[in-house]
Amino acid sequence: MLCSYFCLALWPVSRLGGEFLPPLDEGDLLYMPSALPGLSAQKASELLQQTNRMIKTVPEVARVSGKAGRAETATDPAPLEMFETTIQFKPRDQWRPGMTPKKLIEELDKAVKVPGMANIWVPPIRNRIDMLATGIKSPIGVKIAGSNLDDLDKIAQQAGNHRQNGAWC
Incomplete structure (x- = not known):
């Protein structure tokens, strides 16, 4: 009896650290870049229009619509420099x-x-699920937490240096 319980536990244990949700082909795509902080509303609008035109140059793209900053809801705390562009593709x-x-x-x-x-x-x-679970808007991100601001700053600088050197891309 103990052996059967052990065998039943093997499969879930073997999945630890893996993905629960397999990759899905949702048919649409989000383009979510972040600009530098302090971006004006006019510049955000210009950048959004510019990137939309660039996206439309790909023949498989049917429609592009985007927003910069937050929507008029309490659940969207995005700053003005955060863009969110939905790309709808033509049928396959x-x-x-x-x-x-x-x-x-x-x-x-x-x-x-x-x-x-x-x-x-x-x-x-997938993006919405990841953002709700982690608070990070990209599939790969680094979250740094702690109580000492000096230590947090040092760790953030180290993480940024690794990213700029291509250590984790």
């Missing part, structure tokens, strides 16, 4: 031969180049 039968969602993200990443903004491409539903 209208895509170029050999095009895949992964290749499409690579092509979008090449098409959208704005100095000072890092590109983040993420499926919308």
Whole structure:
């Protein structure tokens, strides 16, 4: 009897540290870059229009709509420099031969180049789940917590230096 309980526990234990939600092809994509703090409303609007035009250059894109900053809801605490652009794609039968969602993200990443903004491409539903669970808007992020501000600053600087050197990309 003990052996059967042990065997039943093996599968969940083997999944520890893994993903509960497998990758899904949601059909749409979010483009969520962050600009530098202190961005004016006019500049945010210009950047949003500029990136939307760049995204529309990819033939598989059907529609692009975006916002900068927060919506008029209590559940959207986004600052003005945080963009959120929803990209709707054409049906798959209208895509170029050999095009895949992964290749499409690579092509979008090449098409959208704005100095000072890092590109983040993420499926919308997955993004909402990740943001609710972690508070971080990208699939990869670093959260630093503690009570000593000097220590937090040092750790944040070290993390930033690793990112700039390409240590975790």
